Amino acid sequence: MRDIIVSEAMGTLQLASILKENNISCKIVPFYQIGDLSDFDTFIKNAIKILDESKPKIVSFYTRCDVYHIDLMLARVIKDKWPDMYIVCGGPQSDITSVQTIEQISFIDYICCGVGEKTIYPFFLPFWLENQI
Numbered sequence: 001m002r003d004i005i006v007s008e009a010m011g012t013l014q015l016a017s018i019l020k021e022n023n024i025s026c027k028i029v030p031f032y033q034i035g036d037l038s039d040f041d042t043f044i045k046n047a048i049k050i051l052d053e054s055k056p057k058i059v060s061f062y063t064r065c066d067v068y069h070i071d072l073m074l075a076r077v078i079k080d081k082w083p084d085m086y087i088v089c090g091g092p093q094s095d096i097t098s099v100q101t102i103e104q105i106s107f108i109d110y111i112c113c114g115v116g117e118k119t120i121y122p123f124f125l126p127f128w129l130e131n132q133i
């Protein structure tokens, strides 16, 4: 837990705690827990294994310029394997490239711009309810 607090973006932690307070389950998976990015094939295999175990309705990326290419490569693999899984981006990089990303990258379903504290619960609730039925 301490590792996640030290390494994970504060924005992600804030949003996860809002979901938790509202009884919507979510899991934060930092890239370093998935694997070593220099061995990308294993990194992808590990990511698929993690997602296969939990089968989330939504995968959300906190995007930053230094890792946006990784987010997008992983998102493409996820969408190919699970077309019904929604892929969402938030954070500074998708914020500034929101129009270009949505226009050019078909496997990104939503981009949440700006701060997310007021958006996260109303945005996630319908997906959560759909999953409960």
Ligand code: B12
Binding pocket: 005, 006, 007, 008, 009, 010, 011, 012, 014, 015, 060, 061, 062, 063, 064, 065, 066, 088, 089, 090, 091, 092, 093, 096, 112, 113, 114, 115, 116, 117, 119, 120, 123
């Ligand atoms: C604090 C900070 C850091 C801290 C991070 C501490 C931490 N654990 O979070 C430190 C010093 C470690 C850091 C390092 C780096 N940083 Co920095 N950092 C910032 C800073 C000043 C504030 C970020 C912040 O916490 N904001 C407050 C939170 C609450 O807002 P937020 O992050 O935007 O998150 C909100 C939204 O994005 C949205 N959101 C996000 N995801 C989602 C998902 C959904 C579904 C929804 C609805 C909403 C949503 O909701 C969140 C909560 O409101 C910003 C500049 C700025 N003023 O924003 C730069 C900034 C984010 N950093 C930046 C960069 C480049 C880096 C480094 C890569 C620099 C480097 N070369 O090493 C490293 C990366 C380190 C790493 N691997 O994590 C850039 C990113 C630019 C970009 N286009 O991506 C920024 C924007 C600075 C800049 N103007 O260049 N950084």
